[in-house]
Amino acid sequence: MQKLQTLVVDDEPGMRLGIRKVLSKYTLKLPDVDEEIGFEVDLAESGEEAIEKIGANRPDVLLLDYKLPSMSGLEVLEKVRAEDSEMVIIMITAYASLDTAVSAIKRGAFDFLAKPFEPAELKKTVSKAVQNLILARQVRKLEREKHQVRFQFISVLGHELKSPLNAIEGYLNIMHDRIAGDDLGSYDQMIRRSQVRIQGMRKMIADLLDLTRIESGQKKRELSEQNVFTIAKTALETVQPSADEKGITVNLNAHDPIMMNCDSGEIEIVLNNLLSNGVKYNRENGKVDLVIKKNKNLVTFSATDTGIGMTKEECDRLFGEFVRIKNAKTRNILGSGLGLSIVKKIAAMYSGSVSVTSTPDIGSTFTVTLQSDLPIS
């Protein structure tokens, strides 16, 4: 059970003790939080004592009498100034005029309790305030986590962009200083490597722009009924040149037509990623089979390659941003590490899913299942 620190400030001993008696026996079950909440009650009989106690140990819940002997409840509020998620404040008052209510709320009070009140009223008001407090705390926690994820993304991104720049700068310096003397062959190699690193960087920036557009919702979706067979044909043509370089055959196994409601650009991004992975992580003279099936309102795209495959542990890590499986077999394969996380995000936009099965040195099958009957725009 989570115990909330509660401070009751009232100059009438009967009121203080009465509230403590009720609250210390009260437990609260919140529907959204899988936890019971209880109250640890402390007392103060004046504004000064309250401020001192709050200064030493900030309570979660503050029940504050409006009319205190030398210092009013409002003055106490003025001094303690709390954020919503930090402390929730309930004012206790015998005569709540609109004016006092407004000034109390301005200073951070959440609710009022009019004297005299029944235990049931006390519980009801406290329960409402506590729900508000817990909710505010959850929101703040989520915001912090979101911030953390973004921060991590940016720091990895910075690193991923810096590394090709370092390599290219290194080559330029070596060439500038003619380190290899008049061995033109080694300068050629340095130029080629610089070009490769620039290509990689360009691909990463393009993927990154795709990802941001998808995430920000700025990429305007054009959902209409499309034949995904035709889109797949285009994707096959796109991957053909790099497949030819390695002597890889790419096959499409599907009926024509297969209709689904989609944005053709999004489906193309998905298929381009699946096919280019199938080619990149394949062996020389291997093959990639793209199978498309429709079953009721689901369209399944699976790309099977005859490539290097992955271990179970590698499969589990695969879908994170900037995750690239680093081993001797993938060392010379370029990639941004963003492709599959883009595929996953697009799949989510079709209430769909992405999965992988793989055997090292045999190959992998990536399966993307999308809902085909999204309402068209």
Next chain:
Amino acid sequence: MTKAATKKTILLVDDDIDFLIQTEAVLQKDGFQVIRAESQKEAEELLQNIKPDLAILDLMMENFDGGFALAYHVKKSNPGVPVIICSAVTSETGMQFDASTEEERSWIKADLFIPKPIRHEQLLREIHKLLKD
């Protein structure tokens, strides 16, 4: 330039091909013969047949501690061969390594740890210091 027969040999191991090409060029310019390996495994195989005068090893290759394992390997058969571990682990993870304290020396079998990105002049200076020439 030193005559081919007296050229000293440096074993250079890293899975970053650009680091290999660039460092090799710099070392060759300075008169060293360079033997390159792109993985811990390849380096281990090479070490059965060659005896380098110095080794420059990356830390994280196909295994996270490949550099440490290789350093141990080099020192076991050739205790006198200086080993430099060159790694971006500090700039990437903030983990600090240094072969300067007694405690670190007891488990890091390297003579020197140089964080990447490296400065070529610094690398050459350290190599000459370790080779005492």
